[in-house]
Amino acid sequence: MKNFLKIKHSTLIAITISIVFCLSCKGENETDILKIGLAEEPRTLNVWLASDANSKKILSQIYQPLYMSEPATQKLIPWLAKEHPVYNPETISYTVTLRKAKWSDGTDLTSKDVVFTANIIKDFRVPLFASKWDFVKKVEIIDKQTVRFYLTKPMAIFLTRTLTGPVVQKKEWEKIVQIAKKKEKPLKTLLNHKIEKPVGSGPFVLKEWRKGSYLYLKKNTYFFGEGIIISGFKLGPFLDAIIFKIFGTSDVAILALKKGTIDMFWKGIQPGYLADLQQNSDIRIFFSEKSALYFMGFNLRKPPFNDINLRRAAAAVIDRNFIVSRILQNYGTKLFSIVPLENKFWCCQDVDHYCESHPRDKRILLAYKTLRNAGYTWKISPVDLDGNIVEGKGIRTPNGKPMERFTILTPPADYDPHRAMSGMIIQEWFRDLGIPAYSRPMSFGSLLQTVKTKHNFEAFILGYGKLSLDPDYVRIFFHSKNDKPRGWNMSGYRNPCFDRLADQSKTTIDPNQRKKLLFKMQKMISRDLPYIPLYTPKLIEAVRKGKFTGWVEMQNGIGNIWSFCMLKPDHHTKKSF
Amino acid sequence: MELRKYLFRRLIEITIIFFVIMTILFLLFRLAPGDPVSRMVDPSMTPEDARHLISQLGLDQPLYQQYIIYLRNFFSGDFGVSFHYGTSVMGIIWDRLPNTAILFTTSIILSAFVGIFLGKIASWHKDKKIDTWLTLGALICHTLFLPWLALIMIWFFAYKIGWFPLNGILSPEIWIQTDACFFSKLIDVLHHLILPLATLFLIHFGSYLLIMRSSMLDTLKEDYITTARAKGLKEKIIRNHHAAPNAALPVVTSIALSLAFSINGGALTETVFSWPGIGRELVFAVSNNDYPLAQASFLLIAAVVLLSNFLVDILYAYLDPRIRY
Numbered sequence: 001m002k003n004f005l006k007i008k009h010s011t012l013i014a015i016t017i018s019i020v021f022c023l024s025c026k027g028e029n030e031t032d033i034l035k036i037g038l039a040e041e042p043r044t045l046n047v048w049l050a051s052d053a054n055s056k057k058i059l060s061q062i063y064q065p066l067y068m069s070e071p072a073t074q075k076l077i078p079w080l081a082k083e084h085p086v087y088n089p090e091t092i093s094y095t096v097t098l099r100k101a102k103w104s105d106g107t108d109l110t111s112k113d114v115v116f117t118a119n120i121i122k123d124f125r126v127p128l129f130a131s132k133w134d135f136v137k138k139v140e141i142i143d144k145q146t147v148r149f150y151l152t153k154p155m156a157i158f159l160t161r162t163l164t165g166p167v168v169q170k171k172e173w174e175k176i177v178q179i180a181k182k183k184e185k186p187l188k189t190l191l192n193h194k195i196e197k198p199v200g201s202g203p204f205v206l207k208e209w210r211k212g213s214y215l216y217l218k219k220n221t222y223f224f225g226e227g228i229i230i231s232g233f234k235l236g237p238f239l240d241a242i243i244f245k246i247f248g249t250s251d252v253a254i255l256a257l258k259k260g261t262i263d264m265f266w267k268g269i270q271p272g273y274l275a276d277l278q279q280n281s282d283i284r285i286f287f288s289e290k291s292a293l294y295f296m297g298f299n300l301r302k303p304p305f306n307d308i309n310l311r312r313a314a315a316a317v318i319d320r321n322f323i324v325s326r327i328l329q330n331y332g333t334k335l336f337s338i339v340p341l342e343n344k345f346w347c348c349q350d351v352d353h354y355c356e357s358h359p360r361d362k363r364i365l366l367a368y369k370t371l372r373n374a375g376y377t378w379k380i381s382p383v384d385l386d387g388n389i390v391e392g393k394g395i396r397t398p399n400g401k402p403m404e405r406f407t408i409l410t411p412p413a414d415y416d417p418h419r420a421m422s423g424m425i426i427q428e429w430f431r432d433l434g435i436p437a438y439s440r441p442m443s444f445g446s447l448l449q450t451v452k453t454k455h456n457f458e459a460f461i462l463g464y465g466k467l468s469l470d471p472d473y474v475r476i477f478f479h480s481k482n483d484k485p486r487g488w489n490m491s492g493y494r495n496p497c498f499d500r501l502a503d504q505s506k507t508t509i510d511p512n513q514r515k516k517l518l519f520k521m522q523k524m525i526s527r528d529l530p531y532i533p534l535y536t537p538k539l540i541e542a543v544r545k546g547k548f549t550g551w552v553e554m555q556n557g558i559g560n561i562w563s564f565c566m567l568k569p570d571h572h573t574k575k576s577f
Numbered sequence: 578m579e580l581r582k583y584l585f586r587r588l589i590e591i592t593i594i595f596f597v598i599m600t601i602l603f604l605l606f607r608l609a610p611g612d613p614v615s616r617m618v619d620p621s622m623t624p625e626d627a628r629h630l631i632s633q634l635g636l637d638q639p640l641y642q643q644y645i646i647y648l649r650n651f652f653s654g655d656f657g658v659s660f661h662y663g664t665s666v667m668g669i670i671w672d673r674l675p676n677t678a679i680l681f682t683t684s685i686i687l688s689a690f691v692g693i694f695l696g697k698i699a700s701w702h703k704d705k706k707i708d709t710w711l712t713l714g715a716l717i718c719h720t721l722f723l724p725w726l727a728l729i730m731i732w733f734f735a736y737k738i739g740w741f742p743l744n745g746i747l748s749p750e751i752w753i754q755t756d757a758c759f760f761s762k763l764i765d766v767l768h769h770l771i772l773p774l775a776t777l778f779l780i781h782f783g784s785y786l787l788i789m790r791s792s793m794l795d796t797l798k799e800d801y802i803t804t805a806r807a808k809g810l811k812e813k814i815i816r817n818h819h820a821a822p823n824a825a826l827p828v829v830t831s832i833a834l835s836l837a838f839s840i841n842g843g844a845l846t847e848t849v850f851s852w853p854g855i856g857r858e859l860v861f862a863v864s865n866n867d868y869p870l871a872q873a874s875f876l877l878i879a880a881v882v883l884l885s886n887f888l889v890d891i892l893y894a895y896l897d898p899r900i901r902y
Contacts, residue, residue, distance in 0.1 A: 035749075041853075043661045043662050043663075044661070044662055044663045044664075046663050049661075049663045051619065051661075052661070125626065125629055127614075127622055127626040127627065127629060127630045128619055128621075128622060130623070130626050131621045131622065131623045131626060132621055161621065185633050185635075187629065187630070187633040188633040188634065191633075191663050192658045192663045192664070193663070194663065194664050207753075208753065210747070210749070210752065211672050211673075211853065212672070212673065212676065212746065212853020212854075213745055213746055213747050213749065213752075213853060214745075214747075214749035214752075216749060216753050241753075243749045243750075243753070245744075245745065245749060246745065246851055246853070247744060247851050248744070248847065248848035248849055248850065248851040248852075248857065249848060249849055249851075251728060251849075252728075252731055252743055252744050252849065252850075252851065255731065255732065255735070255736045255743055256743050256744065258736070259736055259739075259743065261742075261743055443610070443611070443864070444864075445610065445611025445612075445615055445864065445865070445866055446610035446611050448611065448615045449610050449611045449612065449615050450610070452615065453615065464620070467620075468621075472621075473620045473621075476620045476621070477620065482624075484624055485624065486615075486624035486627045486628065487623075487624045488620050
């Protein structure tokens with residue numbers, strides 16, 4: 001019995017020791033591995049299919065564009081390209097010279113790859129890229145490092161949108177393309193191709209993707225940028241690897257950040273977490289501007305919002321100060337134009353601010369006057385005979401009919417609490433005027449289908465969290481040719497004058513001339529109010545202090561390729577001093 | 578012979594029900610608002626490109642044609658390709674299913690064993706202190722809000738005292754090592770399993786305890802228990818050999834159904850613990866209109882639930898000699 005107990009004890013001790021040993025096993029150079037928390041798992045690493053934010057985050061470390069924005073000024077600078085493109089107005093062509101770069105498998109990145117990428121997009125009409133390449137007539141190989149793009153007409157977005165797309169390797173995709181072309185549904189075959197180990201030219205390369213758990217990216221030893229200076233940055237990467245861990249909720253990710261299980265949570269943090277994080281001396285918080293637009297849109301195709309006076313009255317009662325200070329807890333900017341204020345070059349600030357600094361009573365008074373002058377009447381007027389503000393009731397439209405109740409569609413609070421709350425508060429402001437508004441949260445998919453495809457709505461609140469720096473979206477959102485099912489002119493705004501300016505802006509290459517056109521367009525939208533811009537939230541991000549230094553702040557946050565090329569492990573920095 | 582006939586009839590019923598479920602699933606997803614393309618909110622994507630993608634996905638065809646393709650694919654064992662992952666639906670399900678099965682099946686079996694055992698004890702000591710405490714404990718655990726409990730468990734055991742990992746099924750730091758042995762990986766997974774398992778156990782064991790207790794109390798009033806006592810049998814034998822097997826019938830139904838539903842995991846548990854199971858995928862598939870993935874997942878659940886019911890019917894006849902079909 002004694003012997004048995006002895007054996008039992010020694011077995012137990014052995015098991016405990018091995019468990020402790022196993023659990024304490026860590027990588028040799030774990031300090032040089034950056035650990036990033038992702039809010040959701042990337043869906044795919046097929047660059048032609050990836051439309052979700054997390055897939056794009058991973059792919060941005062692997063596939064690289066010819067040009068990209070530099071951090072300080074957001075200006076376009078050559079990346080895979082060696083220098084700025086040379087434009088020939090006679091042939092409407094751009095000549096691009098490539099840097100000497102290699103793919104992660106060690107083969108050369110050449111003009112053949114660029115032409116091949118262009119042909120895939122054009123031949124298959126890859127939905128996420130096709131519209132940016134529609135006007136590219138031909139792409140020609142001049143030599144191994146030079147490529148020429150012929151356009152059907154000059155296009156403003158060619159540099160900012162077309163040449164900023166990813167370049168893929170011909171060797172990797174050639175066979176897949178050949179097979180896909182023979183299929184009945186070539187695009188489907190291309191999109192459904194499973195990419196296990198993408199070959200890229202970026203600073204990192206995928207080593208392992210354990211589904212549902214993590215993605216392990218190793219430093220790409222063939223990265224063209226290593227050691228060279230671009231835009232004042234001597235690029236690395238100085239990290240050995242990046243591990244992306246998947247988190248189901250922000251709560252747990254924040255705990256992981258506080259505990260040091262991750263070094264960064266690559267998702268905007270809700271202001272509610274800030275107080276806790278700011279108390280933690282190991283955490284550094286970054287506040288960045290976002291190129292984002294959150295707005296209220298109206299359906300101009302039918303009553304009641306086909307009346308501009310009602311839209312103006314709505315703009316008068318909406319108190320952006322309240323939305324930004326109370327709902328966004330001051331972590332946002334009031335928005336008056338369709339182009340976010342943070343996009344300094346393209347944003348027109350000389351637009352109507354509709355009672356921005358007025359108190360509530362004055363707003364209601366002004367909105368009341370606008371409506372009264374347009375022929376609206378009330379059973380109980382929101383402004384009594386003594387000029388006091390009272391609760392308005394029984395509003396009638398200029399044709400004498402009672403205004404029917406309508407809904408303001410918003411995404412649900414679990415998807416975006418800010419938009420859902422904004423809808424509720426705007427509903428109350430409308431009711432102050434006697435306007436029978438009802439805020440209704442709706443699942444995001446249904447909301448998009450209702451406003452984009454069915455056009456069966458009165459008003460909605462939506463937003464774009466990451467607009468491109470190029471303001472071509474102003475044209476896309478309001479051009480009358482986009483007023484169709486699945487078109488981006490969700491409001492049904494039709495203005496021939498705007499269309500003319502929009503068409504002109506599309507083909508104007510000179511930025512200053514284009515800016516003038518864009519300013520006119522923004523003023524028109526501010527006057528006609530198919531959308532009422534509401535706010536741009538600030539991007540709040542948090543990282544661990546003391547392990548890595550060199551985060552590069554730019555618009556849309558510190559999670560950018562510059563950061564990942566510049567981050568250095570702390571011991572690395574200390575050694576070099 | 579009667580049992581055979583009954584089972585044959587039940588199999589036919591199950592097949593019919595399965596096809597009804599298949600059809601309802603097909604229609605539900607097609608008639609639900611939204612489509613897989615509508616969530617691609619890139620302003621540069623034109624309506625023409627969106628329509629092109631829809632046609633490539635085969636969603637522009639009339640509903641009856643899509644249904645025929647759906648049935649044809651089903652019979653050839655092809656559940657299609659996920660719209661968002663771009664990979665085979667069955668591949669995604671087989672990737673996630675083992676994770677869900679490990680966590681949920683283990684938790685159900687464990688909580689059932691403990692629940693049955695404590696239920697027996699509680700009923701045997703009816704109206705005594707031990708019964709009161711066990712019943713109260715079971716009621717409290719059973720009514721706890723799962724995401725809250727999960728977060729509290731993570732906060733205390735993983736964050737505050739650091740006994741367990743915060744989330745996930747494994748530690749990348751161990752798994753990326755080329756020299757990591759199988760044993761250390763196994764230990765790592767088990768280490769990750771403890772916290773979610775404990776949470777699910779706390780939530781589930783109470784219901785088994787309460788069912789077992791109430792069923793035992795009914796059984797203990799039966800004549801054969803009095804007879805056993807009159808024969809002078811030991812209390813332990815009466816409890817474990819005479820009362821418990823007869824009282825276990827409702828618990829068996831409950832366990833079988835829980836095991837069947839365990840394959841759909843629990844979206845909330847999997848989300849809070851970042852457990853890569855099928856529950857999270859189901860939620861994603863439904864909210865993103867990923868029809869092939871959602872359909873295949875629900876079909877799998879339907880098939881397992883129907884088969885479990887079938888097995889429970891057989892098990893009943895085995896467990897209770899009074900039941901004959």
